Amino acid sequence: MKLEWIELEGFRQYFSRQRLTFSKDADRRVTVIHGVNGAGKTSLFLALNWCLYGRIVDNITIIDNVGELVSKEAVARTPIGGKVQASVTVCFLHDGERYRIRRRVEVMKESAEIIVPTGYEIATMMRVQSDGQAIEVRNLIGMMNSILPANVRQYFLFDGEKIDNFAKPEAAAQVKQAIDLVLKLELLNRARYHLNLAATEYRKELKQKSSGELRKLIEQEEQARKVREDTQARIRELTDEIQSARLKIKDIDQKLDALPNAQALQKDRQRIERDLKQRGDEREKAVQYIRDLATTSHFILAQSAFAKALGVLDTKRERGEIPSSIRRQFVQDLLDEMKCICGRDIEAGSLEYQRLQQLMQKSISSKLENEVLDTTAALRVVVERVQPTLLDLRETMDQRVKLSEIIRDLEGEQSDVERQLKGSPLEEISRLEKNREEYRDDIERMTLEIGTCEGEVKSLNARIKNLEIEREKAEKAEARERLLSKKMEIAQRAADAIENAYQAHADDMRQRIEVKTKEIFKSLVWKESHFRDIQLGPDFNLEVIDRYGFRARPELSAGERQVLSLSFITAMSRVSGEEAPLVMDTPFGRLSSQPRDNITRYLPELTDQLILFVTDEELRGQSLENLKPRIGAEYRLEFNPDTSCTTIEEVK
Amino acid sequence: MPQERIERLFSEWDETTQKVVRETLSLEREYISYEKPRLKDQLDMLIERAAKYEVALQDREREETSPV
Numbered sequence: 001m002k003l004e005w006i007e008l009e010g011f012r013q014y015f016s017r018q019r020l021t022f023s024k025d026a027d028r029r030v031t032v033i034h035g036v037n038g039a040g041k042t043s044l045f046l047a048l049n050w051c052l053y054g055r056i057v058d059n060i061t062i063i064d065n066v067g068e069l070v071s072k073e074a075v076a077r078t079p080i081g082g083k084v085q086a087s088v089t090v091c092f093l094h095d096g097e098r099y100r101i102r103r104r105v106e107v108m109k110e111s112a113e114i115i116v117p118t119g120y121e122i123a124t125m126m127r128v129q130s131d132g133q134a135i136e137v138r139n140l141i142g143m144m145n146s147i148l149p150a151n152v153r154q155y156f157l158f159d160g161e162k163i164d165n166f167a168k169p170e171a172a173a174q175v176k177q178a179i180d181l182v183l184k185l186e187l188l189n190r191a192r193y194h195l196n197l198a199a200t201e202y203r204k205e206l207k208q209k210s211s212g213e214l215r216k217l218i219e220q221e222e223q224a225r226k227v228r229e230d231t232q233a234r235i236r237e238l239t240d241e242i243q244s245a246r247l248k249i250k251d252i253d254q255k256l257d258a259l260p261n262a263q264a265l266q267k268d269r270q271r272i273e274r275d276l277k278q279r280g281d282e283r284e285k286a287v288q289y290i291r292d293l294a295t296t297s298h299f300i301l302a303q304s305a306f307a308k309a310l311g312v313l314d315t316k317r318e319r320g321e322i323p324s325s326i327r328r329q330f331v332q333d334l335l336d337e338m339k340c341i342c343g344r345d346i347e348a349g350s351l352e353y354q355r356l357q358q359l360m361q362k363s364i365s366s367k368l369e370n371e372v373l374d375t376t377a378a379l380r381v382v383v384e385r386v387q388p389t390l391l392d393l394r395e396t397m398d399q400r401v402k403l404s405e406i407i408r409d410l411e412g413e414q415s416d417v418e419r420q421l422k423g424s425p426l427e428e429i430s431r432l433e434k435n436r437e438e439y440r441d442d443i444e445r446m447t448l449e450i451g452t453c454e455g456e457v458k459s460l461n462a463r464i465k466n467l468e469i470e471r472e473k474a475e476k477a478e479a480r481e482r483l484l485s486k487k488m489e490i491a492q493r494a495a496d497a498i499e500n501a502y503q504a505h506a507d508d509m510r511q512r513i514e515v516k517t518k519e520i521f522k523s524l525v526w527k528e529s530h531f532r533d534i535q536l537g538p539d540f541n542l543e544v545i546d547r548y549g550f551r552a553r554p555e556l557s558a559g560e561r562q563v564l565s566l567s568f569i570t571a572m573s574r575v576s577g578e579e580a581p582l583v584m585d586t587p588f589g590r591l592s593s594q595p596r597d598n599i600t601r602y603l604p605e606l607t608d609q610l611i612l613f614v615t616d617e618e619l620r621g622q623s624l625e626n627l628k629p630r631i632g633a634e635y636r637l638e639f640n641p642d643t644s645c646t647t648i649e650e651v652k
Numbered sequence: 653m654p655q656e657r658i659e660r661l662f663s664e665w666d667e668t669t670q671k672v673v674r675e676t677l678s679l680e681r682e683y684i685s686y687e688k689p690r691l692k693d694q695l696d697m698l699i700e701r702a703a704k705y706e707v708a709l710q711d712r713e714r715e716e717t718s719p720v
Binding site (some may be wrong): 142144145149151152181184188194198482486487490491494498501504577 | 662
């Protein structure tokens with residue numbers, strides 16, 4: 001991040017629009033803003049912070065009351081009930097792109113002394129493209145977090161007089177937090193924490209869901225398919241055997257037909273078999289017809305209820321109640337017109353009027369009447385169908401009984417023929433018939449078995465279909481489990497990767513900062529020979545070791561603590577490689593000339609952009625001379641005591 | 653620059669881990685100024701994306717190596 005310019009309007013003592021352009025020149029990277037006490041240095045510093053981060057960012061309060069931001073001069077010039085605005089715009093470069101943030105707040109003047117905010121502060125962030133087109137950045141906080149997070153800001157934009165905190169003995173936690181934030185260790189820490197949390201939750205979920213159900217279902221399905229295959233093979237085998245038995249019977253029949261003593265009986269048998277087949281077919285048809293009637297004529301069961309309902313309706317019709325002899329609409333019309341059917345007028349409350357009222361109560365609505373008539377007609381159709389259907393059913397059942405009797409008789413005849421053939425004195429006929437009987441018994445047995453097998457196949461088909469549905473469900477569940485398991489594995493792997501990298505990276509960063517802090521401290525402090533070493537231990541205590549090997553931090557002067565803190569901050573900035581400006585408000589207030597001269601000599605080398613808010617007393621003599629070759633922009637804040645307003649004047 | 657340095661810390665890890673770490677860090681960076689950011693859903697989304705990719709990769713490898 002490199003600041004380009006800031007523009008203020010109606011902001012504290014900056015009543016009129018003021019703009020200040022920062023130096024971005026690599027050689028002349030310093031911008032100095034001079035101002036006497038109260039001229040507006042701190043207001044300008046506040047304007048920069050407020051514009052970039054707002055009033056409160058994640059519990060860091062930048063300004064308590066936005067009313068304080070509005071120019072008093074602007075308020076004074078506004079009539080009571082009028083509105084006043086304060087606005088700040090900051091333009092900066094980051095990663096080769098130009099950004100512009102404008103933040104404003106509006107207040108209403110309730111009385112001469114009271115102003116109240118009319119709403120929240122409004123901030124807009126634009127990304128300016130190379131063609132000059134500006135696109136609004138929707139997530140300002142997210143974007144600023146990726147450029148210079150609010151909680152890291154304090155290490156780059158700070159009040160020089162308050163930065164000695166890092167050098168205080170109790171500052172280990174602050175030092176650690178600063179390193180965590182600036183060196184992105186906090187990022188790693190949070191990522192590790194959240195990934196571990198995610199992995200734990202996935203594990204928990206997986207434990208609840210995992211069942212092994214799919215494996216069981218696949219086994220069951222495989223088994224059912226195997227049984228079905230075996231059964232189907234058995235059916236094929238039996239069918240072949242039946243076919244073969246039939247051929248044998250045919251063969252025997254041919255032999256019997258050729259034997260004169262068996263010919264007559266064979267002819268009888270053939271006739272009986274033909275008849276048996278025909279009667280069998282007829283009986284089968286009758287059975288089927290009965291079955292169909294049974295399934296489609298359930299209304300027969302409600303016959304008595306239908307007849308009773310029809311009786312009730314017919315009785316009402318016979319009595320003239322349905323259709324009603326009194327038309328409701330007709331009576332209603334007479335009542336509406338207050339006219340008798342003969343044309344005479346009717347008076348309310350008269351006998352005629354009362355009679356019409358009574359008729360009205362007796363009448364029923366035409367809609368209900370129509371419904372009743374329709375129902376009667378429908379019931380009549382159903383009742384009329386009952387008798388023929390019942391008759392039909394009885395006839396068919398009788399026919400079936402008759403056919404069964406005929407078949408029984410034919411079977412008796414058939415047995416008789418077989419007995420005669422079997423008992424034939426001619427051995428060949430007897431033997432052939434016995435063989436024939438055996439084959440026929442086999443066919444019967446096998447046909448029965450086929451029936452059983454087909455039943456089994458049918459039930460197996462249903463079972464396999466159910467298992468397929470269950471398996472598909474289980475497959476979906478297992479796919480989810482598999483994905484969950486993979487998610488757990490990946491989250492854990494990523495958390496472990498960060499865990500492994502974190503400590504080594506943290507130690508490496510700490511050691512680099514230690515070395516860099518030492519290097520910078522030595523160049524900035526004036527008693528460099530007195531201080532031998534700077535240590536930043538694993539406990540994050542920033543320690544100064546004097547020439548005698550003693551810890552010198554408790555004895556450091558306020559100025560030396562400031563130098564140590566500044567060294568630490570700039571060391572962090574250098575080690576992190578973060579491209580951010582160093583903006584310091586009154587940086588040299590506590591420093592005597594020697595350290596001030598050193599800082600002004602070396603500090604510009606430690607950052608890409610240095611912005612200093614100084615009083616004339618802070619920066620003069622050798623210090624100013626040291627800085628001069630690096631100053632690219634210089635301004636003076638001119639405070640006008642007559643208007644209490646400040647203007648920004650460029651120092652040529 | 654610091655971003656690249658952090659990413660280099662994971663260069664030894666497999667591609668998916670690197671991607672998940674990179675995306676998680678990017679997400680964390682966006683919410684770094686929040687004390688307790690709610691990242692559960694976004695984190696789940698990026699992990700699921702990576703998991704689906706790996707599962708699909710495994711399935712493809714299995715198909716390629718399984719006998720026809």
